[in-house]
Amino acid sequence: MRLPSATYRLQLHAGFPLDAARELLPYLDSLGITDAYLSPVLQSRAGSAHGYDVTDPTRVRDELGGEVALARLAEEAHRRGMGVLLDIVPNHMAASVENPWWLDVLRSGPASPYAASFDIDWEPARAGLAGKVLLPVLTTHYGETLERGELAVVIGEDGLSVSYGDLRLPLAPRSQASVLGWGLGRLQRATGAADPGVLELATIVDGLAGGGPRVSDDTRSAIARLLRLVERDARIGRHVESTLRRWNGRPGDPRSFDLLDRLLDGQSYRVAYWPVADQEINYRRFFDVNDLVAVRVEDDRVFSDYLGTIVRLVQSGLVDGLRIDHVDGLHDPARFLERLRSAVGPETYIVVEKILAPGEELRPWPIQGTTGYEVLSAVNDLFVERSATGDPDTPDAGAVGGDAGFRDELYAAKRLVVTELFGGELRNLAQRLGRLAEQHRHGRDLTLTELGRALVGVTACLGVYRTYVDPRVEAPDRRVIEVAIAEAIRRDPDNVRATAFMRHVLLLDLPARSGPAQRALWIRFVMRWQQLASAAMAKGQEDTAFYRHVRVLSRNEVGADPALPPIDAPALHELLRSRAERWPHALSASSTHDTKRGEDVRARIDVMSELKEESAEREASWRRWCEERVGPAARGIGPDMARLLFQTIVGAWPNVPDPTFGDRIAAYAVKAAREAKRETSWRRPNDGYETALVAFARAIVDADETDVERRGLAVFAERVAALGVRVSLAQRLLTVTLPGVPDLYQGSEL
CATH class of the missing domain: 1.10.10 (Arc Repressor Mutant, subunit A)
Structure with missing residues (x-):
């Protein structure tokens, strides 16, 4: 295996493409960098500044120069004895009409060949969403948007679509036929049934109406014929324009929008006011980001389709190592990593973005380690004055250090995000939990309200990002679940029965006579809950509590726990000894694209603590x-x-x-x-x-x-x-000499 000695993160975008990165290689080489660490390179949304919003996983992004530019960079790197480490995004794609997979799902719904690629609940509790995707794209309520004329049917290169500002949403082929067929009989009577243009339009309508829900070659042919017909036959063009005006309604006349309302209701998506998403959305998102939809890489076909290009880039020698983004969002991280390792081979360097809680050990996955947030936190802690980290309003709080009050803040923040940002996922899980309770003697008398309360409480009390029940319940998972259950009961003693039932479920403690089908339901619930738990910790701690509860702000950072005292030198040595034994080739980060502040700002705040x-x-x-x-x-x-x-x-x-x-x-x-x-x-x-x-x-x-x-x-x-400056230099010295691979973020060496 080729192992990097030092990596340098390069944030690629249209203004800094792959060829610009290639030109930096001599400079990086002179610094002692051995591997160029690239942000995601697959096709993403136009103008994306980060590349995490993938739209086409089958090709390298055009704005970066495409695969030929990646090949030029790799060739120059390898000529210098350097490598290429690539950040990949297996958890999600852009929920955008720029994404052909997503566009096809919007057009064809469950019949789309890509329907199984995305984590969509096609049978949600909300009956009106059955077979549909909720699209939270409107800036105000649907009825107001509709009757103001902001939604309209237009004609373009994809045939007929729904326009909303700059957004174009597809219409199902049969819906296009319904619109184009409106008034066709009157046109035939007015011009004569033998008119060539009218005959052509009639055959186009028949072709769209009989094509089924999927877009076929016949459908594409009919749309192409329509566009040519409208362009060459002015009378047909005027007829189509007049038809669209009739369907689009007139502001000030609410009844005139009935046709468009029914047309929209017949699509495989439902446009909605964007805040509705937190409570009603029926696809899993990257955290609470509506325009990033989760990908089901746990499905073997989806894995192959989505990661095929990445695997090919590794096998062809253009890429030497992989960094896996947001591994905790995956359905089954262990199985994914085993599958990936098998695909890219044993000689490929792999690290994962995994945020370890203090005291948490990385699982024995087939990788070289994490991206190093635990090192970032520990190195920073060494320069924080312990007595400054306690509650300033509590006498003698600094004697021990750390602020236990942060635990209460984190608990409240996680409860908030679970109920407000992930209300749809919470309701779905509560209903699943209710079905499990009905089959258990100690659960059947529990109400959905009690079960939902327990679900929120246990999730808020979980002290790690997630567990890894798969369906084995290993000792580390059992320990953190038991602690979370005990803490949830302490905080909500009136709901002890429901919380105790949650314990049975999370530990897969099924009734003795449970069959395979019942066990599968329990496992499915736990696997889904683990994904919610990860999102709840990320949004509750990193994006809420860290902004609410401030003592020494440099400790409010990814991978840190302000409730605990700063690490001291003996504890740091123990952490590094363990790292040297178990994960000697993990990355050692000091700044990343996800840290809250740069390392120099953190160093100055450390000084303020002194x-x-x-x-x-x-x-x-x-x-x-x-x-x-x-x-x-x-x-x-x-x-x-x-x-x-x-x-x-x-x-x-x-x-x-x-x-x-x-x-x-x-x-x-x-x-x-x-x-x-x-x-x-x-x-x-x-x-x-x-x-x-x-x-x-x-x-x-x-x-x-x-x-x-x-x-x-x-x-x-x-x-x-x-x-x-002294603290920054000391931290840099530690980072580049401690066990692991020092990772520099673009510009942080200056």
Whole structure:
């Protein structure tokens, strides 16, 4: 196996394609980098800045230069003795009409050959969604959108489609026939049945009507004939235009939209107001991102279709190693990795994006390790003053370090995201759990309300991202499930029976007389719950609690646990000893595209923890100064949000004048507040609060340089930055020398 010694992450996009990356290889070689670590390269949405929204897994992205450009990069890398490590995205694709697989599913529904490729519930609890996909694309409620004329049937290169702004949604062939056939009889009477154009239109309508739900060659031929006919026969063109106006209705006349309403109701999708998705969506998403749909790579055919190009790139020698994105989102990570290893062979270097909780061990998968978040967290912790990490309002909290209050914040945050962001998945699982309970003597008297409560509680109490019951229940899974059950009972003692039943299910403790069919239902529930648990931890901790509960902000980072004291030197040595024995070739990250802040900002915040008294005094003075300038509106900005802003401003304070700093701080303040989901959120923005928050965040940045408070903060920030350089260098030294493969993010070497 070819093993990298140091990797360098390159974030590819249209402005930095593969040929530009190739031109950097001499520089990377001079740094001692052995492998160019590429962001995803498969065809993705036009203009994508990241490549995680794959639209066609069968080819390398055109905007990056295609496969020929990848071959040029690989050839130059190999000539220099370097390798190519490629990030792949097996969990999801873009839910976009740019994705031909998804487009076909929207057009043909369950009859599409790609219907099984996506994780869609074709028989959801909502009867009106049976056989349909919910499309949460509207900016307001469906009825209002329809009657304002914002949805319309138009003609284009794919025949007839539904227009909504820049979006074009397909119409089923039979629906196109219904529209085109409207008024055809009158046209025949007016022109004569023997008119060539009318005859041609009639045969096109018959062809579309008789083609079935799938798009066939005959369907494509009929659409091509339609476009040629409309172009050459002006009378037919006018007839089609007139027909479309009749179907599209007239704003101000609600009844005129009845035809279009019925037409839309006959499609294999249902357009909906976008917030509906969290409670009603019937396809699994990447977390709560509506336009990323989960792919069922657990299906052998889907695995081959979706990953065939990746496997070919490895087998052809263009790619030397793979990084697996979001492995915890997969249905069965172990089986996927075994299948992938078998496909690419034993000599291919593989690492997974797996976020380990403190004390959690990576499973013995056929890989070389993780992408290194556990190292990032541990190395940072070594430079954090332990006494600064406790609750500042609790006497002697710093003696031990860590803040147990974060546990309560995380519990509340996970409950929030499970019920609000994943309400549809939660309801589906609760109903499945109810069916299991009906077959169990200790579950049949439990109500769906009680079971749903237990489901939320246990999920919120799980201390790791997920378990790996497959269907074996191994000792690590049993331990974390038992702890979660006990904690859920402690927090909700009135629901102990339902929580105890959850324990039976998650540990696959079936009744003695259970048959294979019943066991399969229990396993199916657990496998599905594990995927929800992963999303709940990611959104609850990384994207909610980390923005709500702030002590030392550098510890509110992927892979860290602010509830625990910072790791000390002996514990770090033990972690590294274990890593050297078990995963010596795992990546050692210091920054990634998913970290909350850059490593230099984290280093400066670490310094602030060492200057905790001075930092606390400067923060208090800054906050009083901001409140005086912003006025009464500043009272709504709580201490955690203020501390987050203060540490961010000082940590990111520019070394040289930067006219964009105020705008960047303002944008970050709004993002942080919306992620916290308290006074404002992405789904329910609070304009008044956000206006006050921006004024609060910008006040010190926009103040005159002669202002005493601004000058004092600037002097403090400059001192922190100077000390932060030492911390940054020390952390870099550790990262490149400890067991593992140092991974540099693009630009972080500067």
